[in-house]
Amino acid sequence: MVTVLARGWWAIALRGLLAVIFGVAAFAWPGMTLRVLVFLFGAYALVDGAFAVAAALVGRKLDRPWWTLLLEGLIGIGAGMLIVVWPGITELVLLYLIAAWAVVTGAFAVMAAIRLRAEIRGEWVLALSGAVTVVFGLALIIWPGAGALAVIWLIGAYELLFGTLLLALAFRLRAVARPSPAERPSASPGGMSQDLAH
DSSP states (O other), X not given: OHHHHHHTHHHHHHHHHHHHHHHHHHHHOTTOOHHHHHHHHHHHHHHHHHHHHHHHHHHHHTTSOOHHHHHHHHHHHHHHHHHHHOTTOOHHHHHHHHHHHHHHHHHHHXXXXXXXXXXXXXXXXXXXXXXXXXXXXXXXXXXTTSOHHHHHHHHHHHHHHHXXXXXXXXXXXXXXXXXXXXXXXXXXTTSSBHHHHO
């Protein structure tokens, strides 16, 4: 599992960067309506799901556990498409769709972190990002009638925190993906690696 994530660290970093940009936009665009924000969130879920599917397909080629990432990605793509292409949908239904997406994908992230405990130090970053996502989804379910501004701030705060956690996870995985000095071919006195010298 850690190999799958480490190979796709750049995709996780892009997901994190996209989330941070989205969060900043939610706070920086005060005149944004809730419908516009939710539409943008749908586009984000679509792109985020596509990155998760890409990481899953890399894992499948490596013969590593990949189905959870694939399922998470497909759920993101499905939720994003529903939000983007269903023009008559009400804001309340949109919020419930986002909430369901958040609870399911957050739960998958927590499950992945539990599986990674034996393989990587710092798996708590992934667990925390999953827990934050679940809490965000539950907050939308519990307070669906909150004012538009409150929902916009909630979504913006979630995206900033989630994106920051994903970026931290991506750079941890990048360090795992790089071979350690002990794994690199050592150079012989003549400037050739030991493997080439023989």
